[in-house]
Amino acid sequence: MSTGQLVVLDHVVAVLTAGLWLAAGAVAAAGRTRVALGLAAGGVLAVAGRLALVAVLADRGWWFVQEKVLVGVPLLVVAVAAAAVLAGRPLLRGGDVPPAGVTALFAVGYAALAGFVVTYVGGYPLTWSVALLAVAGVAAAVLVTAQAVAPGGGATPAVGPLTRRRFLGIAAAGAGAAGIGLAFVRAPSADAGGGAAAVHPAEHGTPVTDLRGPTTPAAGGAVQTYSVTAQRSTVALTSGREVDAWTFDGSLPGPPLTAVQGDLVEVTLRNEDIDDGVTIHWHGYDVACGEDGAPGATQDAVAAGAEFGYRFRADQAGTFWYHTHQVSHIGVRRGLYGTLVVTPRDAVPDDVDLVLPVHTFDGVLAIGDDDGVLAPDAAPGASVRLRLLNTDSEPHRFGLAGTAFRLAAVDGRDVRDPGEVTERALRLPAGGRYDLTFAMPDGPVALTVDGEVRLRLGGDSDPATGEWPELDPLHYGGPDDVPFTLDTDYDRHFTLVLDRGAAMVDGRPAFAQTVNGRGHPSIPEQLVAEGDLVRFTVVNRSLETHPWHLHGHGVLVLARDGRAATGSPLWVDTFDVRPGEVWDVAFEANNPGVWMNHCHNLPHAEQGMMLRLRYDGITAMAGGHGHGAH
Numbered sequence: 001m002s003t004g005q006l007v008v009l010d011h012v013v014a015v016l017t018a019g020l021w022l023a024a025g026a027v028a029a030a031g032r033t034r035v036a037l038g039l040a041a042g043g044v045l046a047v048a049g050r051l052a053l054v055a056v057l058a059d060r061g062w063w064f065v066q067e068k069v070l071v072g073v074p075l076l077v078v079a080v081a082a083a084a085v086l087a088g089r090p091l092l093r094g095g096d097v098p099p100a101g102v103t104a105l106f107a108v109g110y111a112a113l114a115g116f117v118v119t120y121v122g123g124y125p126l127t128w129s130v131a132l133l134a135v136a137g138v139a140a141a142v143l144v145t146a147q148a149v150a151p152g153g154g155a156t157p158a159v160g161p162l163t164r165r166r167f168l169g170i171a172a173a174g175a176g177a178a179g180i181g182l183a184f185v186r187a188p189s190a191d192a193g194g195g196a197a198a199v200h201p202a203e204h205g206t207p208v209t210d211l212r213g214p215t216t217p218a219a220g221g222a223v224q225t226y227s228v229t230a231q232r233s234t235v236a237l238t239s240g241r242e243v244d245a246w247t248f249d250g251s252l253p254g255p256p257l258t259a260v261q262g263d264l265v266e267v268t269l270r271n272e273d274i275d276d277g278v279t280i281h282w283h284g285y286d287v288a289c290g291e292d293g294a295p296g297a298t299q300d301a302v303a304a305g306a307e308f309g310y311r312f313r314a315d316q317a318g319t320f321w322y323h324t325h326q327v328s329h330i331g332v333r334r335g336l337y338g339t340l341v342v343t344p345r346d347a348v349p350d351d352v353d354l355v356l357p358v359h360t361f362d363g364v365l366a367i368g369d370d371d372g373v374l375a376p377d378a379a380p381g382a383s384v385r386l387r388l389l390n391t392d393s394e395p396h397r398f399g400l401a402g403t404a405f406r407l408a409a410v411d412g413r414d415v416r417d418p419g420e421v422t423e424r425a426l427r428l429p430a431g432g433r434y435d436l437t438f439a440m441p442d443g444p445v446a447l448t449v450d451g452e453v454r455l456r457l458g459g460d461s462d463p464a465t466g467e468w469p470e471l472d473p474l475h476y477g478g479p480d481d482v483p484f485t486l487d488t489d490y491d492r493h494f495t496l497v498l499d500r501g502a503a504m505v506d507g508r509p510a511f512a513q514t515v516n517g518r519g520h521p522s523i524p525e526q527l528v529a530e531g532d533l534v535r536f537t538v539v540n541r542s543l544e545t546h547p548w549h550l551h552g553h554g555v556l557v558l559a560r561d562g563r564a565a566t567g568s569p570l571w572v573d574t575f576d577v578r579p580g581e582v583w584d585v586a587f588e589a590n591n592p593g594v595w596m597n598h599c600h601n602l603p604h605a606e607q608g609m610m611l612r613l614r615y616d617g618i619t620a621m622a623g624g625h626g627h628g629a630h
């Protein structure tokens with residue numbers, strides 16, 4: 001069973017445990033002891049099931065069980081022991097269960113519920129605040145129950161001898177107060193990842209806005225000049241369906257930007273009427289930080305009527321894309337994105353080179369602006385490259401039928417010795433890119449997206465690709481020397497535990513998408529120094545997939561769930577961490593700046609799952625956490 005499935009099962013068993021014990025208490029109170037005994041027996045089995053699940057989950061990583069082991073299980077075990085003592089004999093004898101026994105049965109239910117709430121709302125890491133509030137909650141519930149089931153339902157007078165109930169009340173109040181108080185303890189501002197502390201004060205150093213791109217192309221390169229206008233437009237997809245869009249230059253997607261490796265790319269962004277403001281982020285392109293288009297971090301959002309100039313050298317050949325990073329969960333969804341393709345200098349172009357950005361407009365999937373089936377020409381024998389881009393916030397599953405193919409590039413980085421494969425599905429993370437290459441066969445070829453044919457070459461076919469096993473890029477292609485591995489001694493090692501839970505996001509309490517229990521902008525920034533070797537361990541404790549994305553750096557995938565990558569070195573800029581998965585990736589800190597580090601499910605980023613990685617000696621923009629800076 002995958003860790004993700006175990007996490008879900010544990011949630012189910014936790015709720016079931018609470019239900020069984022609460023029901024046992026209720027029917028015991030109603031004098032139906034036989035039924036209560038049955039429910040309590042089921043409750044004992046459920047508790048045993050929980051303990052077993054926690055033990056199995058613990059083997060998958062402490063991140064998955066910390067709060068269960070430290071709070072959930074102890075509360076449960078203590079409550080079950082009390083119930084055994086106070087309710088066991090009368091239950092087994094079939095006589096009336098005394099009030100204390102009834103209360104004890106309820107208490108197990110409260111303990112089970114508290115354990116579930118601590119996991120589901122408190123998340124990881126466990127804090128003193130959450131632990132104390134859980135204890136306070138259970139104590140208070142027990143107290144209220146004790147009073148309710150007491151003969152005559154007598155309230156406990158405020159003053160008098162220190163009875164068990166009075167002690168419970170005091171304990172509940174004390175723990176509760178402490179728990180609330182501790183909730184307001186401020187987070188540390190920075191995390192050094194176990195490396196050296198900052199040498200430069202955060203407010204002193206090179207302003208990130210000074211880190212601009214070169215002004216000349218590489219030798220032999222040209223200057224590619226583009227002007228892009230952000231504007232609201234009503235755009236018709238090929239079916240005629242109209243989209244009320246936010247566009248670059250009135251089209252969906254925006255204008256395709258191209259360059260040859262070594263060219264200088266200059267882009268002027270003008271904002272005509274997007275009131276929320278816009279920027280351009282060059283997704284996956286390791287530009288100088290001042291060109292990165294992160295509002296509040298590297299520039300101010302471009303207001304309506306204003307403009308901003310970007311400049312970078314096209315040093316990386318491959319398939320990339322650009323998109324707004326201002327209110328991106330809305331802006332990208334509504335259409336503020338486009339493709340960036342850089343071809344290697346002196347490369348032999350493919351006969352057919354198709355750029356295929358997949359996007360969902362109002363629930364309708366389109367490739368480019370085509371919400372039907374594309375059917376471009378491709379003669380038998382032609383070399384074909386399909387550049388698949390996922391510009392949505394959820395993964396898409398592709399299938400290429402009718403030919404053997406190679407996964408030639410991932411996120412714009414070439415795969416070494418990509419072998420030919422057939423009938424393999426390709427799951428592409430949000431923000432990710434796959435280049436598929438093949439020689440056009442005599443027969444028809446079809447590309448499916450989430451099981452539906454969306455592109456046909458060489459005639460009609462309707463393949464069923466839904467059952468195809470997934471190609472695993474971690475174990476694909478030819479291995480090669482890599483600069484770092486799981487055994488490397490890293491200068492910095494950051495663990496990012498992704499979860500859902502109660503946290504502050506942009507100054508408001510929310511059921512947030514969290515990193516290490518906190519939401520943007522309260523997640524401590526990650527501090528690195530230029531030249532550091534940096535490792536990320538990204539753990540997904542939640543029930544949703546998180547496509548993780550660090551700006552400004554490609555990362556090398558080391559392992560998933562502790563199993564090392566064995567294929568071609570896999571450099572990516574966006575990797576899907578599925579529920580229960582643990583990914584290890586690494587990079588060298590060779591691009592100074594203040595970089596966003598976030599989930600590329602853009603609503604998740606807006607709901608808190610975003611932080612910064614800052615180089616020592618580089619200062620961020622002042623007050624840079626403005627509205628919509630995600």
Ligand SMILES: [Cu+2]
Nearest residue numbers: 546599601604
């Ligand atoms: Cu996410």
